Amino acid sequence: MNSIILQTATRVLVALILVFSVYMLLRGHNYPGGGFIAGLIAASAFALFAMAWGMEAAQSALRIPPGNLAVSGVALAGLSGLMAIFYGDGPFSGQWLTLIGAKEEDGIVISNVLFFDIGVYLTVLGAVLTLIFALEEAS
Amino acid sequence: MESAGDTESRNGDRKTPGKWISLLAPIPPALIALSLLYHLPDISAGREFSFGFTWVSELDVSFRFYIDGLSFLFALLISGIGFFITIYAAEYLRGNPLLRRFFLYLYLFMIGMLGLVLASDLITLFVFWEVTTVASYLLIGFNHASAVARRSALQALLVTALGGLCLLTAFLLLGEISGSYDLQALLTKGEQVRASSLYIPVLLLVLIGAFSKSAQLPFHFWLPNAMAAPTPVSAYLHSATMVKAGIYLLARLHPVLAHTEYWEWILTCTGIATAAVAAIAALRQTDLKLALAYTTVIALGTITMFLGSDASAAVAAAITFLLVHSFYKAALFMVVGIIDRQTGTRDLTKLHGLAKLLPLAFIAALASALSMAGFPPFLGFIGKELKYEGALAVASEPALVGTAAIFANAVTVTVAGMVAIKPFFGPPPVDISCIQRAPPGLWISPLVLSAFGLTFGLAPDLIGGGLVEPALTSILGLPETIDLKLWHGINVPLLMSIFTFVFGVFMYLKLKQLRSWLNWDFTHAPTNADVLWDKSLEYLKSFAALQTRILQNGIMRRYLTVIFVTLSLALSYALLHTGQFSLEFVWPNLNLKEWAAVLLTVGGTFTAGAASRPLVAICALGALGVGITLIYLFFGAPDVAITQILVETLYLVLIAAILPRLPVFSRSKKVRFRPRDAVLGGIVGLLITVSILVVLQTPFESPVSEFYKEAAVPEAHGRNIVNVILVDFRALDTFGEIIVVFTAAIAAVTLLGHQLRRGKQ
């Protein structure tokens, strides 16, 4: 597809969609969203890019091979799950750490659950892109 | 052996195992035997040992062992004879590159046997039973380059494994009846088991297991074939182990299953029939090893016959004879092995005059054969006297049992002559130069074992009180005393002995005539079990091929049809079985937008089903995806709706990417309507709908969902409950799921990448 309108629009759109996917990822714990959805959104951004500019352009825009993305996602999710062991809990149980402030409500809260969700995000993104690229490349 | 060794040594630069292995190999069995002997006084005093741990507490299965008189006797035989076998085997197989493997198998077998006789839990016993089956397969097939050895090994494996399966069933039934798999507890519940309605099935299954292992009719054919094994293995399997496992089982379960007419008649008749068939077969053999193998079957038949009775004299005869048999049979097998190894043949008609060349082997053979023939003052004589005493004590059929015992013993005398006299006397062999003297490693074991036969014969008290009595006590449950002695005075057993001896010697002298008389061809007789075995295997194979042709016909649509038909049948059965459910029509209270979503879905589905062009179908799938997304959205599932619509989008992207490669635009083919498939699809769909409606009629309770709702904020600090479930409560599941997605991607890449690489070549 060599549509100039599409190509021009895609440049802006892809950036916007990626930012939106991160937004969906981070708000996922409290509102609709989360790693699966955000990963799919990000993947569709690259799919759109690939449609407009071609596979090779999409791959070079991604910079990282999608397979590596998926591997690091699985690793991140696994590690964040195992982290709970160091706190004496069973694996994959949530651990919460308040960084600033005494109470949870007014501090910045960091948790392994967030990292787990990021792992899911990366895995879904990487796996879906791997599939799309592989199928496109083959044809 | 030699051929296997040659190929192996040619194949690799593997070093021939050194001398250390022949020095080290006998140590483990010796240690076991010595530690058992250390406890001999305790056992004689009637004490019992028990050790182990709980294995599967939920099923009440424990890995527990138990030593009483009976298991002590067997364990001592296994480790003691095992000690002599290892010495012998190390020399016999000297230079074989697979010697290490041989000892591995042998130890595995020994462990299996020890575990079997010591187990105090039925399941543990079964596990070790199977260990011996597998180990015997490996040992019999040790010369794996020989097709005969492989066939014999497989036959032994299949026959004994079949028995093993029956045995497992029997054990599970016994566990059901008595409420526990514990052997000691079971032994006290004989009355309960015998009164149970399951007694007959249990009895038959146990007997199939024991008979298959101990080569009783109709499973006797595997044992002579197992002679394909190296001689040390035969000596071990036949004297103290494998075949005695079935005997052990019969003796062990005697308190539980015996004392009924069924037990008595089945065991007595099977034992007599086995002994008779084996006796005739033994006389026909010219191969020394095979002749010995058949005398083992005779001996096993005799022991089985005696175990059928609950008279203490008969059981005493069985146990004593078992002990006696182990000594002389192991020794004789080893002697035959020496002859075979030094002269290169086991053919009776070719062997003569070896006495001067193999003097020590000759002494061992003579002593063992005299014991086997039941000649005083050897232990065999005591065994035989006891057998006759026992035969007369059998309540039901003393005459029949007595006659069988005389015949079996007479044949044994004849075979003893065949083994110990025929090869050693007569003119010296022609090619004397190529026969070497046997090294000490070969003759020491048979010599010591045959010396045991003489020592214990002269001083029977050495084994009488310490070994036999506790074993008898274990079987019969009452404290038993046994008086083993050589001279009982002139009585009926002695007269029977003399008659047996005369009869046996007569048969030995007339062996040639006897053989030609017996030599009408057995191999073509329909009753030949070995032929039947081959036939049945053949039928099994062709049946397998037939059913593969029918079921595995290679047409995927038929497989799918079978699957869907099975699904429909299972669903209908489940629905009919559930019974009451009422389907009443209520006009659904959907509002307009919900109707729109439903109609969109249904319309998309039908279009996809009827579309003749792929592009139409893909568009229809998109429409139906949107419809389902709307349904999710309208019924409170925004997360699912978002995911669904995204996946639909990506799916379209993928299909768009792949379509140019497929022959979808090239021809517009007319898709024919297939009424049969439509009917099947309709039935499956209808059944699924009805099933869902039935499920919906059950009262709804979801404590899990309620818990998630309550705990999401306090425990997981998240207000999107679905996401909290995914990343916190059920994070482990989610982790598994992303791995699945990841794997699918890797698999697809591998699949396509494989083709890419080939394309480049």
Next chain:
Amino acid sequence: MEGPLAVVVGILIATGVYLMLARDLLHYLFGLVLISNAANLAIFIAGRLTRASPPLIPEGQEAPQIVVANPLPQALILTAIVIGFGLLAFALALIAQVYRELGTLDVDRMRIAEPVRPKRKKSL
């Protein structure tokens, strides 16, 4: 409310089965899509439908004060959809590869592993 959706599931399944029994592998794939959608929908219905709010808790509250939809089936379906996507993408790759290798999408002509008439050996 659940009734018509159960019928929708039935229709999806029926059409899916019909398509899977076709000779064309692409039809088979479409059938698979329909059936996996049907399975998701069936789980959704089994958790009971409600027009109420999605399973979200308003800020500042410990637990939902009003009736909300059942979150458990939603979590199950969400992952199932993504996994279904992986499965279907893999199936697509497989189909592409099959066509490349065999030159046909007719399942009745894919007889490499199980040839039409296996030669019987006399002796096994």
